[in-house]
Amino acid sequence: MENEWRGILYPTRLPTLHRIPAPPHVSGLVRWFWIPEWNIADGLVSRQELLPFAASNLVVEAGSVALVGPPTGPSFRELTGQGWAVGALLRPAAMPHFLTKPSTIRDTQMNIDAPDLCDAISAEMTAPREAQTNRSRAVAAYSAWIVNNITLPTPAGIQANTMADLIDADPSLIYVEHIAKQLHVSVRTVQRIAEKYFGLSPLTLIRRRRLQTAAETLRTQPSTAVAAIAADLGYADHAHLTNEFRDTLDSTPSSYRRGHEPRTTQNSGQHPTSR
Template identity: 45%
Template sequence: MTDPNRGVLYPDRLPRFTRLPPGEAASELVEWYWIPQWDLPDGVESRQALLPYPAANLAVEPDGVTLWGVTTRAGERVLRGSGWAVGALLRPAALSHLAAAPADLADRHVVLDEPALQSAVAAAMPDPRAAADVVEAWLVARVGALTPEARLANAMAGLLMTDPEILRLDDAAEHLRVSARTLQRLSHRTVGLPPAAMIRRRRLQEAAQRVRDDPDAALADIAADLGYADQAHLANDFRAVLGLTASDYRGEQ
């Protein structure tokens, strides 16, 4: 599994947070389950800054069930009072069964009319594993058998988000033995972002983690290691997506 804090810009500020792998039955549908629980004093806020994975999320909370599409920018969630969420980071094979047009769901969300799922998850909390098992059973029943295209979409997303040698769309196409156009169409239908955007997100997540975990590493070296043209290119990516420079981000840790 990928580092559990990748994509979390300030992991030290997290509330109680559990991340669980999927069971075998849902291994092609879910990357992992994420389950925050919080109980904050009156007047206290916990601000969670995120650079999300380029993937959709299914979230079950006390007030309902929501399908969140892929995001194109960093985001923030402000936690107050008491609460919980049971979320599933979805693989493309699952999203294509839950949303007719994933690209139309980018930076948006839809509320799903699933009161039985919400009630069952609420009954299972605060046990994270039991709650995740409820979501897993629902997903497996909802999605059913996977098509070859769904499995190819999973392979594409896994390659783009984990292989540091994949720096261009053509690299991924060659590795998967399909055309670049095929991957572009597949990504649009099953993720909602072009492959190039997924590669950029992976590199920026890795860069943020390196900046956070290695205070002594030179930014120019990080940029070179991750395939950026130069340090300025890395700096521009930070500003465009995160709204701050890599140096400023390092100083906030």
């Protein structure tokens, strides 16, 4: 799918991560499902590093369901042994079902009491059949649970989804005023939408998309100059991108580009905590 590895800082360490588009009947509530599976040799650890999407995730693992809150910066998880997860990158319209203030779980998570979802996904992911079939059936079971448990988006939720789509798709939107103009609302309304449905500020949403795109371009287009990337993404100059990149990822764009290959000390294993 488009932007398969966006947000994943070292995708070559994730050979079996799958992002599966949400079926149409739940696409107003879920952007996509992500399914990693890992099997790491004894004594080894795989560190997965992410610049997550500015959204929350509902994550099912063996024995648990958790709502992972909106991230304010990069994240990582160190994996050992064998395991799997099935996560749903939630659309903004889904958040009021879980919380009135998503900001209360920024950079953390809360357990969700959904044993029926946990049991259904676990049964599909551990069934003795071909892995692709397991993943497809897990997504179908997850989608069915969403239909039965989360109400359809309200008009306000649809507006929040539209705002997310605008920020994600249009690199010319670099100020909150630009978003307000596109939505035909006030800046204050944009701020209220962000608070209620994202738990992050509008400016954080813009910065996350720009940095994700910058990292993806640095990885996939090694001949493109950093100054050209900065110009394409609306930064004032090369220095502004470099400073924001360093402040967020503790690395310059050039050093990130040089160091994006897999580390030889790590075995293959995958499970980004969000998507």
